[in-house]
Every structure is written in structure tokens, then in C-alpha cells.
Amino acid sequence: MTISSVSHTDLVSATAGDVRSAIRSGSYAGHTAGLAAGNLQCNLAILPERFALDFLRFCQRNPKPCPVVGVGDTGNPQLPTLGRGIDIRTDVPKYRVFRNGSLSNEVTDIVDVWADDLVTVALGCSFTFENALLRNGIPVRHSETGKNVPMYRSNIDLVPAGPFGGQMVVTMRPIPEGQVNRTREICSRYPQAHGAPIAVGDPAQIGIADLSRPDWGDAVDIKPGEVPVYWACGVTPQNVLLDAGLPICITHSPGHMLVADVAEDAETTILNTSE
Amino acid sequence: MTISSVSHTDLVSATAGDVRSAIRSGSYAGHTAGLAAGNLQCNLAILPERFALDFLRFCQRNPKPCPVVGVGDTGNPQLPTLGRGIDIRTDVPKYRVFRNGSLSNEVTDIVDVWADDLVTVALGCSFTFENALLRNGIPVRHSETGKNVPMYRSNIDLVPAGPFGGQMVVTMRPIPEGQVNRTREICSRYPQAHGAPIAVGDPAQIGIADLSRPDWGDAVDIKPGEVPVYWACGVTPQNVLLDAGLPICITHSPGHMLVADVAEDAETTILNTSE
The missing domain is CATH 3.40.1640.10 (PSTPO5379-like)
Known part of the structure; x- marks a missing residue:
């Protein structure tokens, strides 16, 4: 790997080791979504x-x-x-x-x-379960539209330990109503990646006032027939x-x-x- | 819960809290296999x-x-x-x-x-996945025969941390050949309980010399059509x-x-x- 600049596209089918080499050498400093596809x-x-x-x-x-x-x-x-x-x-x-x-x-x-x-x-x-959803034909709205996933402060208390505690941050992805159970089933296979959704439907139940105003990331459209589905988020x-x-x-x-x-x-x- | 003695049978359909109360009060001091069925x-x-x-x-x-x-x-x-x-x-x-x-x-x-x-x-x-196997009609030999599961020192190196390291201890359960894949599938759903088997078949591949001489527990018969299946063990x-x-x-x-x-x-x- 030379120290000439490397593009995101170049690294999509690279090995994880090659991606890290490109980053280490200063050849690549962009986001990693989609790089070394299939890797954690x-x-x-x-x-x-x-x-x-x-x-x-x-x-x-x-x-x-x-x-x-x-x-x-x-x-x-x-x-x-x-x-x-x-x-x-x-x-x-x-x-x-x-x-x-x-x-x-x-x-x-x-x-x-x-x-x-x-x-x-x-x-x-979350890349892990998003890829699994896409492989199973379940849409991931923010990816489709080139946005960041919307993230919200919830009112779900975390279990504290020492100086660490507070409330859970969640992500939201709109899912067609008929695919919510399948979504739950797929995501529950990935406990190493936030697992099954933590809530479905009304944002008020988890203390979110307005889905159109995320605390981080970008708002996304919820189309007719879709319901908002919430996952625990790594920003937590x-x-x-x-x-x-x-x-x-x-x-x-x-x-x-x-x-x-x-x-x-x-x-x-x-x-x-x-x- | 009084401090009179309580039998194992009394506690099979008790709640976990009642089991712990019986133990705490000194009413029960036996093994816990099968108690508060369905609980971790x-x-x-x-x-x-x-x-x-x-x-x-x-x-x-x-x-x-x-x-x-x-x-x-x-x-x-x-x-x-x-x-x-x-x-x-x-x-x-x-x-x-x-x-x-x-x-x-x-x-x-x-x-x-x-x-x-x-x-x-x-x-x-392992109680967790053994119960799941039984629910799915897959036999658990040592339970059928009232024995302890056979446990063996393997040659599988553990990943060390600080003063902790060594080799993995494994359990062995004979499984009908046609049910090995289903066994793997069921157990992989329980990462909190040793997960999928770590090996199938020849004991020599993981450094076990003689299945009839376990390091702990009791030897069990392997019937025609069955293969020995190995799981990571909590004795490790x-x-x-x-x-x-x-x-x-x-x-x-x-x-x-x-x-x-x-x-x-x-x-x-x-x-x-x-x-």
C-alpha cells in the first residue's frame, strides 16, 4: 500500500487488513460504511x-x-x-x-x-444488522437516501455501574408493517450488534417527542404502511x-x-x- | 417459606425466588438441576x-x-x-x-x-441448551441415564488475559448423526450458554485420548449411529x-x-x- 490517496470505492472489496493499512498510512481518512464488506x-x-x-x-x-x-x-x-x-x-x-x-x-x-x-x-x-436486513430484502431508509440514521435520546433508564449511567440513545428505521416480525427475527441473531429492536410504533412510549427532530443524524420519511422501529444505539x-x-x-x-x-x-x- | 426441609420435587415448579428462599433459609441444600424450570x-x-x-x-x-x-x-x-x-x-x-x-x-x-x-x-x-435440545426432541444421554455429563481436558488453547489462561475443558454428548446440524442450530441461539458445539467426531482432534475415561463426570455410551459432540464447558x-x-x-x-x-x-x- 503506497501513501497515495485511496478512494472509498477502492476499499469496498478490500480485506479488513488492507483497509486498516490504508488508514494507518494516511492514504484513507473517510468513513468506513461498506468497507471490507462482510466484516465486523x-x-x-x-x-x-x-x-x-x-x-x-x-x-x-x-x-x-x-x-x-x-x-x-x-x-x-x-x-x-x-x-x-x-x-x-x-x-x-x-x-x-x-x-x-x-x-x-x-x-x-x-x-x-x-x-x-x-x-x-x-x-x-449497527452496520452489522443493517447489512443483514438488506440481504433479506428489508429496506434501510437512511441508507437508501444517503442520510445518517436518525438518533434520539429516549427515557429508557440504563442500568448504572460506578460513574456510568443515564438514558439510552436509540436509532429509528421505518419498516413496512408486514416485515416487523421478520426484522425482529433477523436482528435477534446479532446480539453483538444491538440485537432485536427495543420498541416499535409510538415514539412517546420511549420518551421521544418528535421523530422529525432527531437529536443526532437526519430525519427520514415514514411512508404509508411503515412503522417506526427503534434500536439501542452505540451513541449511548x-x-x-x-x-x-x-x-x-x-x-x-x-x-x-x-x-x-x-x-x-x-x-x-x-x-x-x-x- | 418455613425452615422445614423441602424436597427437590417441591421446587421443580417453584419460582426462582422461592428456590432461593428455600436455599437461603437452609431448607434446601441439594443440586439445582431442573429447579424453577425455564429459568436461567x-x-x-x-x-x-x-x-x-x-x-x-x-x-x-x-x-x-x-x-x-x-x-x-x-x-x-x-x-x-x-x-x-x-x-x-x-x-x-x-x-x-x-x-x-x-x-x-x-x-x-x-x-x-x-x-x-x-x-x-x-x-x-449448559442446563439452558440441554433443556432446549430436550424440547426439540434431541436426546441428552447423561440426563436419560441419571449420570453427570462427561468432561474432558482438551488441547484447545484459551486466549489469555493477565494471570488467566490454559486449555478449554469440554463436555461430550452423543447425538444421532442426522441431528447434529439441528443441534448446532439450536445451541447457536444460546450464546449465554456455551453456544454451538466446538467440535464433532474424533476426540483426538481436540486432544482427548479416551472418551471412556472423562476427567470429570461419568462416561456415557455412544450408540450405533451416534457421534460424539463437544461443547465448551463451565469447568473451564x-x-x-x-x-x-x-x-x-x-x-x-x-x-x-x-x-x-x-x-x-x-x-x-x-x-x-x-x-
Whole structure:
């Protein structure tokens, strides 16, 4: 891989390793949606070891918004269970560095920020079940229309752990009424990617006042015969980390994920697990 | 619940809460197989907080032998995500207390052993998928014959974390050849209970010399037309904890599990998760 610029299209059918190489070398710094098709992509939360036990407890207690798919050793930037040769300091296109609960800066590597006490937690993301829906002929509106998925603060309380708690953030996708059960069935096969929907129908039941005004992302149309379907969202742990006001924590930038060697439909997210 | 003695039969159709009350009051101290039918039962690992992060990392990296279904707060004997009012010091019929890697004693409560730095980790167990196999008409030989499942040390390396590592312990159940695929399909729905089998057929492929001589449990017959099928086993984390030689760790005694309020076929092992 040279350091000449590489396009998104070039990387759609690349291996996960080639995608990470292109990112690491600075050849590619865009979003990762659709790259290395079929591979697991991960949300990132990097935090000091002294908060890591509570954060893992928090994720265990809230598995739908926070499905843990990989955890690094303290101070070690590798994630061998997710991919060969991953260096989490360089292999994600864009990172957000937060200090004391506020965004400090957005960077393309965290080599200078990395420290011996940091622990990387990788979390599953919605790309996995969206791809499964598309493979099964179920439409994903925001993808069709080139928008970001609409995300909303809900009133669903999270189960707290240590300094971590709050309410769940959810995504919404309009689904034809006759395909809601099939959608539930498909998504429940992906516990590593938010699993089955958490609610269907009236947004008020989960504390959403107005679907046309998402808290993040873009509003999408709900067509006649479609119902809004809600999933736990990976923005949840990011918000929770921010609210906890950690001295430092690092996440990926939205849409700029870690691309793993693990297949998105593997039984576990651990590389080389015997079957 | 009075403190008069209660039989196993009395508790088969009891609620999980009633089972725990009977155990807590000293009315019942037997094994839990079949109790509060339909409820999740859990293996236990209780260890000092300073080892808990590494142990959770170990479990995350080895999800088939070590499926985490609940984690307590440090020093707190409750497990509210698994059941209302659980007190882990009294609600399991029999415990094993290990000190420096050796069995210290077997007790019916750990009130005197409990300490402010202990963390409880609850792990899924094979009862869950065995019940699912039985519901689907697939025989479970050791249950039919009133034996313990045969368990074997395999040569399958675990992914290490901190002081924790070694090889996987596996269980074996003979399955009619024509039902192996269906068995795989059913068990893969229970990632919280060891998931799909890890191997089928020749025991030598996973380092087992002689199926008639299990390392734990009882040998079972393999009838004509059946093949041996192997699953990751919950004895794995217990062995790994022992080998790590922790100053103290506490497990349930084999067959004497924590009975949770969570349904064994729930999408997550977290009580009251919105669906």
C-alpha cells in the first residue's frame, strides 16, 4: 500500500487488513460504511484502566446499547482477538479525544495521546444488522437516501455501574408493517450488534417527542404502511462516558469505525475460535 | 417459606425466588438441576476486585466456555440484573472456597467469607441448551441415564488475559448423526450458554485420548449411529481461576447453581430489559 490517496470505492472489496493499512498510512481518512464488506465494524471507547472495570460492568448490564466485542490489555494498542496486527492508535480514520467531559480535539491518529494506563473497549455497531436486513430484502431508509440514521435520546433508564449511567440513545428505521416480525427475527441473531429492536410504533412510549427532530443524524420519511422501529444505539456509551467526565477518553468519530478481521455474522467476535 | 426441609420435587415448579428462599433459609441444600424450570441457572466465580478486570477480559476473549451473564458491584452481594433480592452469600446451595489455588472448604453459605473487595461474576451454564435440545426432541444421554455429563481436558488453547489462561475443558454428548446440524442450530441461539458445539467426531482432534475415561463426570455410551459432540464447558473458568492461584476465590459446587429470575431463553440475561 503506497501513501497515495485511496478512494472509498477502492476499499469496498478490500480485506479488513488492507483497509486498516490504508488508514494507518494516511492514504484513507473517510468513513468506513461498506468497507471490507462482510466484516465486523466496531465503535471504540478508550479509557483509563481505573475506570475500565466499571465500564465493562456497565456494558454487561446494558448489552443492547453496549455490546462488547473486544477488550485490549492495559497500555497495549493491539486487539488480537479482533484482527491481526491491529494498532488502535493508527487504524481508525478519525478519533475524538475528550478531556473532563468535553471534546478536546478530533484527530487522525492517537499516537501522541496513547498512554500506558489506557484500555481499549470495542463495541458492535449497527452496520452489522443493517447489512443483514438488506440481504433479506428489508429496506434501510437512511441508507437508501444517503442520510445518517436518525438518533434520539429516549427515557429508557440504563442500568448504572460506578460513574456510568443515564438514558439510552436509540436509532429509528421505518419498516413496512408486514416485515416487523421478520426484522425482529433477523436482528435477534446479532446480539453483538444491538440485537432485536427495543420498541416499535409510538415514539412517546420511549420518551421521544418528535421523530422529525432527531437529536443526532437526519430525519427520514415514514411512508404509508411503515412503522417506526427503534434500536439501542452505540451513541449511548459515548454519551455515558462524556457524562462521567473522565479525565480522558477517546472514541471513534461517527461513521469512522475500526474494521475487524472477524466476519460480521460469525458466532463470536473472537478470531480463530474453533467452531 | 418455613425452615422445614423441602424436597427437590417441591421446587421443580417453584419460582426462582422461592428456590432461593428455600436455599437461603437452609431448607434446601441439594443440586439445582431442573429447579424453577425455564429459568436461567448460573455458574459462579467470586474473586478479589484487583483480579476482576483481567477475569472479565479473559471471559470476553473466551465467550464459549465463559459466557458472562451477570457481574456484581465490588463488595455488594446483590445481583439485581439477574434476580430480585439475590444475596450471593446465601442463595446458592453449596460453595467451594479456594485459597492460593487449593480447595479450602465446601460450605452452604459464604457469609463469613464475604469481603468488601469481592466481585461476583455469574456465568451461563449448559442446563439452558440441554433443556432446549430436550424440547426439540434431541436426546441428552447423561440426563436419560441419571449420570453427570462427561468432561474432558482438551488441547484447545484459551486466549489469555493477565494471570488467566490454559486449555478449554469440554463436555461430550452423543447425538444421532442426522441431528447434529439441528443441534448446532439450536445451541447457536444460546450464546449465554456455551453456544454451538466446538467440535464433532474424533476426540483426538481436540486432544482427548479416551472418551471412556472423562476427567470429570461419568462416561456415557455412544450408540450405533451416534457421534460424539463437544461443547465448551463451565469447568473451564473454574480451572483457570485455580491455576491462577488467587489468594481467595469462591465458586458454586458442581450442580449447585444460582437460580436466576431471568428466563433461560430471554434475548439478554438482564432483568427488565425492554424488548
